[in-house]
Amino acid sequence: MYLHTFNIGERSPYRTKRGGYILLISILAIGVIASAILSSLLLLGTSASHVSISIGQSSQALAAAQACAEYALLQLRTAPTYPGDELLDLNNGSCELLQIGGIGNNNRLLCLEGRSGDATRRLEIVVNQLLPETTITSWQEVTTFSLCQ
């Protein structure tokens, strides 16, 4: 009968098996964490790209809304019966001028929506007086129009 004896320094088969698992699980865990970090880095990079594109589109959308405001004020000064309700195309966006509120020289209301890509910016302007000098009561950006229908 052959009796297997363990020498000093020789590992038990049970210990060897357990040690492998620990290593494997550790590698897997580190791998998962590393993968998560990598995915996050990639997503952060992609998100940053999207954000920068959104910033550009948002700037253009606001510029488009302001373009509509400038255009509408000029039209109103030229003809106070100018009704608005017009769509203007710019190079990188467009703007929509809603129907202008009020009649005559005082208390006119402008609602303007600029668009570029997925970005939309809205302006509400209350004109106190058109002529002889155009004075503005309020010029503010809004998320939704409250003064126009």
Added chain:
Amino acid sequence: MRALRNHSPQAQRRESHHSLSSPRGLLKNRHRGSLLLEAIIAIGVFVLFLGGMGFSLILGERSTIAAGDHARASFLAEQELEAVRAMRAQDFSSVSPGTHGVVLTATGWTFSGNGVVRNNYHTNVDVVSRGTDWVEVTANVAWNFGQTRSGALAITTYLTDWQKISTVGNWASVSRISLTTISGTPEFQKVVVAGNYAYVTSNRSAGGKGLYILDITNPAAPIQVASAFDLGASAYGLAVSGEYLYLATDDPAREVQIYDITSPSTLESSNLINSFDLPGEGQARSITVYGTTIFVGTLNDTVNNQLFALEMSALDPVVLLGSLNMSGSVLDLNLHEGYAYAAMDTNSAELEVVDIFDPENLSFAPGVGRDLTEVQDATAIATSGTAALIGRIAGTSIDELTMFSLADSPVPTPPPGPWTMDTGGDVLSLAIIDGNSFAFIGGTMDGAQLRVIDTLRLEHNQSPTLTTYDTEATIRGLFYDWQKDRLYSVTPSSLFVFAPG
């Protein structure tokens, strides 16, 4: 010794026997072969993993840096546009067409060369003329910080010269440009000017057609157009908004009538695009419009309300939004900062103020209105800035013109004011030049049916009359044209055009 023993032939034989004959031995042998392969695979996977990790890190970093470049470029483009906007605010003519760099100097932003490098970004603006007082401005930003860090963007907007100040003549004296008399008895009521046309309502009871249109392209010689048109009812108040003419008539079935005036010179019945039958029978007298909401005032009616808010649509029928019992006739209406100012025949409140923020729930402004001295009806109202002028039927013991301050509340709460003036006759129409102190009074004042006053002088209790004009007939309607600095007035059968000086 153990090493020698282990390498002894016996030991090797035992080892060999043990390895080949027992399953454990076979397994051990197999492990030996697999170990290398596994190690190679593991190292390979690890290298791949490290490579992916490095690639992802580099890619993520590059994306973030590129995004930062793009965002900075957007902000620079915005700055360029704001700089040009600032230039426009100082002098529109300085925004000249062409491609320019924009630089900040001690006196402000100015064009310099055809481009500027700002933090290694190349920036310039393209200015293109789109018409009189109108330019298109495109801010361009380009950058190149290496193979993967280059790009360009552009933001476009319009700038117009809406901030320029139009000159108003000196109305301390007036000169008549033209007098146009329509034959028959048109019985003109009110006048509104829009573009190159004057729209005049008339009373049909004496033979008028209800509505007259005059081409005033040459104000010195107005020409009646669409002369075959007959409204079929008397019209009183009127308003023009966009391409529509709104009329308050005595037509019992459609007191409110809306005409398409795209082509005023060929106006005919088919241009009636919408109408509304108010409660009562032909009582509408005053009308004004805000966007798509029409406000109509009627004569006193014990059964029905006298102020109505309607929703206008070119395609759908006009809808009644709300109404309010004013307890009297609404003879004139004027909108001012979310409130309707009504000239009333009510003895206890000749001026009534209505909150119109919610047309479906019309309500009196806090304080309701003002009771003027005696009982003469208020017939005309005009507002500008913080002033409200109210004109009344003549009375021996009253001043027919009253001016209130609206500085403190929608319903005037004197003091300060009110300031009054004896005009010597009925005041039937009023007009104010905004941003100025000139105001016009039209009425029955014998020999001075048109009176020009200075409201500042009235406020300082000085004689406000600057000049008068004898139109030899009652002035029923006045309209000041801001674009041309001209005053239009109508007597029962004539249209007068006045200029300052």
